[in-house]
Amino acid sequence: MxxxxxxxxxxxxxxxxxxxxxxxxxxxxxxxxxxxxxxxxxxxxxxxxxxxxxxxxxxxxxxxxxxxxxxxxxxxxxxxxxxxxxxxxxxxxxxxxxxETTASYYHLKNSPYKEKLSKGDKVALMRGYQYGDEFDENKSSYDETRVNTQEQILKLILRNRVDVGILADGSAKFHLKRLKLENAITKGAIHFKLKxxxxxxxxxxxxxxxxxxxxxxxxxxxxxxxxxxxxxxxxxxxxxxxxxx
Known part of the structure; x- marks a missing residue:
């Protein structure tokens, strides 16, 4: 029926x-x-x-x-x-x-493991993307850099231009492998579950x-x-x- x-x-x-x-x-x-x-x-x-x-x-x-x-x-x-x-x-x-997947914090391997965002953090994000209501409520505490591609986020991290980037884990894995950056950039804690x-x-x-x-x-x-x-x-x-x- x-x-x-x-x-x-x-x-x-x-x-x-x-x-x-x-x-x-x-x-x-x-x-x-x-x-x-x-x-x-x-x-x-x-x-x-x-x-x-x-x-x-x-x-x-x-x-x-x-x-x-x-x-x-x-x-x-x-x-x-x-x-x-x-x-x-x-x-x-x-x-x-x-x-449904997860988005996490990504940073240089020689930096401390990132548990959560802190006041004053320089954060690389995608232009136009949403990062959750909690992030929006506290976004004035962070120094945002918005870019057009996931690859640009990783390059900002690599050049130490930002403290952390937020990326969906599947996309991050894809680009880290493609760019051969798996030994330079690592994953921190999960930012949120992404639907x-x-x-x-x-x-x-x-x-x-x-x-x-x-x-x-x-x-x-x-x-x-x-x-x-x-x-x-x-x-x-x-x-x-x-x-x-």
Missing amino acids: KRILIMLTIFFNFLTFSTEVNIGVENSWPPYANEDGEGISSDIVVKAFAEVGVKVKLHVFPYSRIMEMTKRGELDGCYNVMRDKTTNSEFIFGSEPII VFLAFSKSKERSEKLATLLDLGIKSLKEKGIYQSLLSKKKKGQESLAHSH
Whole structure:
């Protein structure tokens, strides 16, 4: 009965709007989304929508740009977006995250292990990314440097321009191995558990329906065992640290 209700919901949505969507994907978060927009997050989004008969047209731009384009209604949605007070007020979300992972503090190996941020810390962050409500409440205590790529964060750490950078662990592992920096930069404590979503535009009438369809698609992938295989998939020889809970 449950599966029948799901199929009826999908059929109803097919009748009410076009089944092609324009979705923005960032270009600098491998192995989740690389410079071509390809990666684990993209695989999940495209396949989840395919489960419910929705075709996806991806538009690859920097993260901050896809966020603005979605706000203006130029795109139906964008990913990988973390939910916090700000994004919850600006976008529409479903209940199913695309991925769940962790983001941690990264610093030079010859520096003390980083347990948490301290007042006055020089912190390297991604431009436009969200780092949690607690971070936002205390951000005036830190000296932020915002950059456009994960690689730039690691280079700032390497040159001792900042005390610490915050990176998702899967992406950090990818870049540290690629840049051969595993003996120079190390991981400290976890900053937070990171859930990233597809954020839908508030200016689009069909956003609530799209969010529901994406949830159904992700659940279908999980029921079939496809979701876990996508998370553990290797991209260009690099292993992801993404995991489900």
